[in-house]
Amino acid sequence: NAGVTQTPKFQVLKTGQSMTLQCAQDMNHNSMYWYRQDPGMGLRLIYYSASEGTTDKGEVPNGYNVSRLNKREFSLRLESAAPSQTSVYFCASSVSGGRDEQFFGPGTRLTVL
Amino acid sequence: AQSVAQPEDQVNVAEGNPLTVKCTYSVSGNPYLFWYVQYPNRGLQFLLKYITGDNLVKGSYGFEAEFNKSQTSFHLKKPSALVSDSALYFCAVRAPSGTYKYIFGTGTRLKVLA
Numbered sequence: 570n571a572g573v574t575q576t577p578k579f580q581v582l583k584t585g586q587s588m589t590l591q592c593a594q595d596m597n598h599n600s601m602y603w604y605r606q607d608p609g610m611g612l613r614l615i616y617y618s619a620s621e622g623t624t625d626k627g628e629v630p631n632g633y634n635v636s637r638l639n640k641r642e643f644s645l646r647l648e649s650a651a652p653s654q655t656s657v658y659f660c661a662s663s664v665s666g667g668r669d670e671q672f673f674g675p676g677t678r679l680t681v682l
Numbered sequence: 683a684q685s686v687a688q689p690e691d692q693v694n695v696a697e698g699n700p701l702t703v704k705c706t707y708s709v710s711g712n713p714y715l716f717w718y719v720q721y722p723n724r725g726l727q728f729l730l731k732y733i734t735g736d737n738l739v740k741g742s743y744g745f746e747a748e749f750n751k752s753q754t755s756f757h758l759k760k761p762s763a764l765v766s767d768s769a770l771y772f773c774a775v776r777a778p779s780g781t782y783k784y785i786f787g788t789g790t791r792l793k794v795l796a
Contacts, residue, residue: 573725602784611772611788612726627783659725666776668714668733671784673725 570595573674575660581680582650590645590677592660600666601643603627603635605656606676612659618643619666650681684709686775688787695763696795703758703790705773715756716774716784717747726772732756743767763794 573594582588594601599620604612604627614627616635624635632654634646643662647654657678661671685708695701707713714733718726730741737749747758758771773787 604786609788612786614783617783661726668731670716670728670731671718671726672728673718675725676723 572596573660573662573672575658575674575677577677578675579678581682582647583682584651586650587646587648588650588679589647590658590660590679591642592644592674593642594660594662594672595641596662596664596672597640598662598664598672599640600663600669601637602661602663602671603633603643603645604659604661605629605654606659607656615645615658617666647679650679652681655679655681684713684775684777684785686773686785686787688771688773688790690790691788692791692793694793694795697765698762701760701763701767701792701794703771703773703792705756705758705787707754707756707773707775709775709777711777712751714776715747715749716776717741717745717756717758718772718774718786720770720772720789722769729758729771763792765794765796768792768794 576591602617603615613629618624618637621640660674663669663671687706716731717729720726732739732749740746770789776784
């Protein structure tokens, strides 16, 4: 099993450009999450999907959109990138959102110039 | 509102000595508590969790954590540190009802010195 995979691993954008970060899991998990990690701030939840067909805002959703394409895939879109979105982005999944631990992908390092 | 605090940015310990990484939380009701570890340029890996029951939880790689409800703490411990334990450690909390949102602490960098 590959677990949680993310593409791309690295990306450099110019201000105003758009892009989509892809995430897929092969563990048949119901819940999926997008986080950003910034120095000194830990991980902050951007959006999550409790189950296929549902998405909800997390702590820092502004400037992002998500799509739960099917049970396996959960994408994150930046419509108009800003320098403040320079960060490392992690996708995660869990069996459900309750007592279950999360499994994380390797991350995408995004720089917005 | 729920929150997690990791009061130490960095903890240094000599190899073979016991280690403690501190975590305190604030949440309504009985919390679900988690510890994760992050090695350089990697995603987070689950170490252990407390849901209910025995206050002492054992996890991966010889780590354990003690849930203390009166002090609202969930400190991570290991009896004998290894150099390979050097990494970034995150505590996370989730309220048991309603939201699926996890709140992560800011992380503590553990450095084990040979």
